[in-house]
Amino acid sequence: MRPDLMPLSRAQRLALTATSFLFLVIATMALGPLIAGSGWWWLCAFIAAGTLFSGFGLRSIRTPPSLVPVLELVVLLLLLTLLFGGGTSVALIVPTAETFETFGELMAGAQRTIEQQSVPAIPVPPLTFALAVGIGLLAVVVDILVQTARMPALAAAPALVPILIPGFIIEAGAELPTLVLTAAAYLLLLRVDVRVRRRARLAAGEEGDQAATVIAPKRVPIVSTLGASLGLAAVGLLAASVLAASTPSVSTSLLLGSPSQGTLFARGVSPFIDLGRDLRRPEPLPAFHYLARDGDRPYFTLLTLDRFEGEVWSPTQTAVDGDNTVDQMPRPDGLSSAVETSQHPIDVVVDEVRTTWLPVPYPTARIEGLEGSWFWDDGALTVRSVDTNTGGQSYRVTRLDVEPTPQQLRNADRDLDDELASFLALPEEMPAIIAETAVALTASASPYDAAVAIQAYLRGAEFDYSTEAPVEDGYDGGGFDVIARFLETKAGYCVHFASTMAVLARESGIPSRISIGYTQGSPTDQRVDGVQRIEVDSHDLHAWPELYFEGVGWVPFEPTPGRGTVPGYSRPGAGEEGAPPLASAPPTGPGSTGRPDVDPDGGLAGQVADPVATATQLWIRSGVVALAVAVLLLLPALFRLSQRRARIRRIRRDERPADAAWDELAATALDLGAGGNGGETPREFAARLAEREAFDDARARAAIVRLRDAVERERYGPAGGGTAGAAASGSLVDDLATARAALLADAVGAERARALLMPHSLVDGVRRVLGGRARAGA
């Protein structure tokens, strides 16, 4: 019996179980920054406790150790049924076929919600289900490692899973106190294990004649050892903290690609990638279509960017507020009752677009008919989901049609709330040309006039719509350096127009933001119930500025020449001539949409890598993946090789050398399918081997006979009698090599390859360990 596998008393098992439970739930706390609230943690603790302590109970009624993990999984299943099965279960905990269907749906939802939720995520049922399953499985693994394999040090591996996840998702990673606590819990687990192990060994005593009797003192104060443990743990943790704090950040992520581009563990969920991908398609994909009365041709907003940090526009990352359900959306910011509004329903059917952001017009009063959990964001009123996406959605949006008059806009109050300050924020240093242009354009009095002037300037004849120019001249994107270049060269596409207008508006004191979404699309001839069906495809992706006027709220503008529709209120001289607010009918012909053939709006998505770099990264990544797969495949071979090395070392070091040599020979035979020596005496085994063809050779036969004699002498001869010198061990190694070579020569190529890559002896060894444990614990 291995000294590690001394039978443990019930109290010792309980101590180990309790400590592993503590360790696991503390490690789970690392997920705290990712998930809102704390209810999920209690749930995880409940699941972990149920699994681990059921394992303890099973062990204390002497269940065979190999059965315990299986039964723990059953307990986990019952607990999951109790918590998530709902009405599908029998007697609350017994799952039925329906329960498994529910679980499948929850798993699918969990995958979506992990992909889509932003941080901190709302613990919707699919997410908590995934957490519960994960923690339950980790608990089973921890239990196997701590109780069955008795290797608590390895329990760090499963506990690392919840700790590593935050690091991939949010910049800050797991919180420092949690990490320190986890490390402390880990050390506690090690300490408890050391004590339990010592106690168990002392209690078990030794067998045999030579066994020592140990007469221990009756009472030993343990407090002073406690101090040593605490001191050592403190020193270790402190040293680790100091080292961690003083380590410079070495980011080599360029080699592997930025982790933020992964979908599963994205740092914040961003639809930019989807957008960019869609935009780069040469053939447009149908995004969605909608049915609306003739007057309703709104832009559909997916996402609003309000933060301008010099280089890139980005949305403010806010957590989803679970109360903001879409059945009742608030009145938009700043809209006073003086402005005429009306509500019109629009039926939207999503075709191909798959994002977590719902295309909705701004502003929207309510949305009905959605599947999954959708929530609106404060301010921008954009709608996103935490556990599903737009795929296959069909919903009715009640659009709030705001029809401000130019007069209302012109009379807007100049005094703005402090809340809007962030919409005026600009980087400290900006190219002079931006300020100069702003001053030149906005000499006129009111913000409204300034906005109209900016739009008119950008839509003027000087500016060309060009998708190629920015890329060729190398000023693609939305940063202010780009804006400055754009103002000089006067050629660009919607990204440039929108960001330029937004920056100029901010420069002249008007709060601004950029919306990303779809233009109104192309009407079809099809009419359903008297309303027109309008197709929107991926080439209708667009970006446009929205400006804020007190009393009216956010108002869209269209500075990009040749795209979309220009709102009536934003035309120069609108209102004065009494022109109808929505005079410009939506363009109908395919040419008149002014859509570019290819619209690389991807510039908004921040750094989109150029294709060459992407290809290189792809190569590197696939190389890394291939390497990892190769290493995984070679792992058994490596294990086997190191085992052989260890045995040869044992031979050389004279630690039961013949035994080691014999073991190695038997393992080689087993690997090659020649049958191990399970149950056979060395003599029988050697006789069987010697019958093989390769052992017709006298040298090989002599080698195997010498090996056999050596092992018999060592196993059955007088103890200490087989002490051989270096020469003997050398000859043992030689004999072993000869015998192995003979065995290998005997085998066909496929057998040799299998012996190398999938050594059967390893499997057998594992099985023996498990079986032996089953007997030992029973």
Added chain:
Amino acid sequence: MFRPRPVRVSAWPRLTRRGGSLMIVGVLLLAVSLWFDLRDVVLLAFVGIATPLAAAVFVVVRNPRLAVTRGFAPAVVAAGGWTRVAIVVKNRARRTFDGAHWRDTVPEGLMGPAESILPAIGPYEGVLPSGDDTVRLEYRLRMPRRGVYSIGPLRIGVADPFGLARIDREVGTGHEVVVTPRVTPLDAALGSAASIDGVVHGLRRRTHPNSDELIAREYRYGDPLRRVNWAATARRGELMVREEEQRGDPEARILLDTTLSGRSEASLRRDDDEGAHFGFELGIEIAASIGMHLLERGFRVRCTQVADPERGVIPGAAFGGAYRTPGGDRMLLEDLARLDRPGRAAWHGTGAAQSDAHPRAREARSPGFAVLVDPDEQDARALVALRPSFEPAVAFATDGVSRLVLDLIEDADWRVVRVRRPAEIGEAWSGIATTPRERPAHAP
């Protein structure tokens, strides 16, 4: 006799398997965290690296203060017997000593107990000792072979509280256990009654001519008839025997072949690899059996080398290798226990020539027993030269004795008795008594 095992006591701490793997995991984790720029995991990576290192420093700094006393019961043990090793470990520090393993250092060839747990020991109790600062360890040790073994020092493996690093320290010193050669009890009556007693009688008579005056005692069953003191019998009217012979001071001589000078160079080298030379051990056993038997019978026994008959079997043996009854038996056995197997340099003393020069008077002849393992011709000549001073002269020859040597000494009227195994010692001894002039039946 024994080769002390090169004890690997590292003054350096080493990481346990757990500590080592924790450190490897830490390094891997550090690489991963730096690669992916996961600042949070850096901390855990450093916990993995720093904690084993701190543990290693801890075990170095925390030097335990232990006092170890060791006793053996019995301290002198016959080969093949058991001795009980009792170790008392006392904690001399003010702190509880915990987290240690112990293992006694045992020379190669002996099976010491496996490493096991040393229970926690309480702090040192200067006043009112309750025994909580003491651990008693006991184990039985089988001593298969003759020799002097140094048991100890105690090796204490101190681990840190988390089992990440350990250091092996040696506490106390080694103590010797003497393992004496096995003694075969010989048939006492035969030894005294037959040939030897006659010589002693003669010796006594010669040195004490007026022995008749000595006190006689009444006859007891078993007394040889020729001891009957007829004069006293006549005076007292009952059967009286001479008592004085019991108080005599007879001497016997044992010549032990310790040099094995007859061995060839090749066999010398091969023998060096083995633990013990079978014939040599057998010779020592024969010598020990005869010596003990004679000492019990009241003889003064001189045990010397064949190659140099004036030297004791081991350098520095008391009285030139002479042993007397009170205490002499133990000394003889201990000296034989300490007898080292000869190295390759077989040397010859000049004593053979000297004893040639001073042959003892024929009347002063004493019993002589030569135990031959592998003597060369020169040894044989020395024996031949000594033959006149012995009566009887018996040579016990093991298998290794060459034909040439046997012929030589047999020609000189040594009686040769072949002994092949330790079990034959008793039989061989009886053989010399019953069939004085007959060659052993199982001669080759």
